[in-house]
Amino acid sequence: MSNRLWTKDYISVCLTTFFMFLNYYYLLVTIPIYLIQDLQGNTAQAGLLVAAFYVAAIFIRFVAGRWIESFGIKKVFIVSLIIYLGAAFMYFLTTSLFSLLILRVIHGIGFGMLTTATGTIVATIIPNSRKGEGMGYYGLMMNISMALGPFVGLLTMNQWGSFVMFAVSAVSVLIGTFTAFLISLPKQDKKDEMIIQPKKKGVKINDLIELSALRISLVSFYFAIVYSSIVSFVSVYAEERQLTEVASYFFIVYVIALMISRPFTGKWFDQHGANVIMIPSIISFALGMFLLSQASGAFLFLLSAAFIGLGWGTIFPTAQTVAIQIAPSNRKGTATATYLSTMDSGIGIGSVIVGILGAQIGYSTLYLYSSIFVILGLLVYYFLHGKESHNIREQINEQALEVK
Template sequence: MGNRLWTKDYIFVCLTTFLMFLNYYYLLVTIPIYLIQDLQGNTAQAGILVAVFYVAAIFIRPFAGQWIEAYGMKKALIASLAIYLGAAIMYLFTDSLMSLAILRFVHGIGFGMITTSLGTIVADIIPKGRKGEGMGYYGLMMNVSMALGPFIGLLAINQWGATTMFVISVVSVAVGTFTAFLISLPKEKLRSAAENTVKDKGLLMNNLIEMSSLRISLVSFFFALVYSSIVSFVSVYAAELQLTEVASYFFIVYVIALIVSRPFTGKWFDQYGANVIMFPSIISFAIGMFLLSQANSAFMFLFSAAFIGLGWGTIFPSAQTIAIQVAAPERRGVATATFLSTMDSGIGIGSVIVGIVGAKIGYSSLYFYSSLFVLVGLIVYYVLHGKASRRSAPEQAFELRKVD
């Protein structure tokens, strides 16, 4: 295949990722409605269901990374697909808060496993000289699903009811499972030694966390604290501004900005290194948060989405690429798990902090101070990674692995 990016396997990994994340965002907005409308629950209980899902995903990822290292990507992928599809089917039979909470925990385990598996597989499939570009398009699949999932989910539950909504959910995961089985995984030669390591040493911290990827993972944690305010509360802020009718277009603009920029940002990452992409992306993220804090019209509200999309939407795949590059090839599963768990922890913790702070000072002030917080991230990134990222990506990866 040489240096070719758009191979059959890469396309099927991207399609599978898109469908699994589509299902994730689809249920993220519809499960609370189902709980309140069909099971007579309340908003506090809906919040618990969101937390249960995230806790399960964060908890399982370090173990999933270790299982990939020990037993190979194929077995880990099949196990994650079975759990994820099984959970999607079981939603059709939930009839109480307790059963729904248990199912959300199981579904979170499947989500944590499958995202770790797919992230590891795509890192192996992408040619060495095109990691930034390949991970950028891979990340774009998640962002597009983030825009489409809630839109389709709300349409389904409001127009056709919960049963049809869950059937559509099963279909999306079933199709994603089918495309996953079309991926031709390379034969893994390093697994026997890794398996012996796991069996001999058990669940040691070094087996669960990839230390070489921890610094850039902490960078993602820092920015995820701010991004949580967008995921969780931008629609609430839109209502305060009396812009409810345009709130649903926020992530559409966000994704359009990403689609326009993606052909350039990934290639520049590969050609010129991480700093050329990360520093402007952080500044773009800060500008977007500042514009959002000052929004007093639909134009300004949506204009901020473009900068936030260019910012966070580029920071996330770039940081994930770095996390994978600095780890040894046989540790990519653990590196992926370390990165995603750390980032999700930032979103989860940030959602709690933002909810408390936003209620006290208002969301306009919150987003203003968040823009300053993001600018501080320039220093955080430089200290934790940027100062070591002055060479090309392959040279940087070698050097950082040597240091760690």
């Protein structure tokens, strides 16, 4: 098996992920504005739209992993592209809260299926010896889109209005669909379809959840609760601290720190295992949250972004790599679905908790407590995965040798 990472298929799946996530983050910030300005909605209804998208994506992922095993990755991937692309063009037709709500559910279903499929594809095409490096760059595509999506979305919406905003959204998905069809899906998928166990009576919990990936997924869930306070409320905190002018640069610094570190962290994972990456990343995340809680000026505010980027931005792809590596070869799709659904659940639940606590104690105090919460996560990581990391790594190496 070739040890090359930057193949046509890998580049294509990374570009597909970038454009699809760009669309996701782009609409995440612009849909509430569209609802309020164009459809005369309110903030409570905007929150309902966000929740509807997340709930649809989380629930569909559990069955999407099962579908990949039952029908093959190609069919699920193509259906997800059709749903996601169709939804992007249907925004032009929304004229009420109800129609927008239904569309966000459909879009969430497409997003959940698509991210499960692409996560499974990329895990399959990356050489085993370069899994950490490959998944790291794949995760970086999501991080870059997270920084650019809101920036481009707000600029487009404010300058040219909702019609152009939806047009740019549709174009981004169109480009992502084009790059998706450049991917040569793994040939073994057809064999996998022949191995499927049809006519299974009933559905068991392990048909929908990959239990081997659950422990590391719960680690990600724990830290995602804190990350939700960043993605949902850091702009509110910046306004509270009179740092509105630099707020838009928070995620730019976040991504720059990630881009600088990514060539090293992925290779270190492949060479030394998860602990060497996860433990420093957790500490960096905690330090970033502490600096954010103390930020009264632009320097500390942006410095915290760098440490948070190095922290959560490395924890997310590293934990996802572990989840995929430890799953049986025919359960990669379910492992991907288990990991992403668990992580998204952490962000969804965290957003509710953080919203309540932030209003009660203030975001500065909330971020201070969050830094302590993250440090305690070292224990969570150790007991759920860290203490077994060395043994798991040896098992993976033995399996790799057997394949050779």
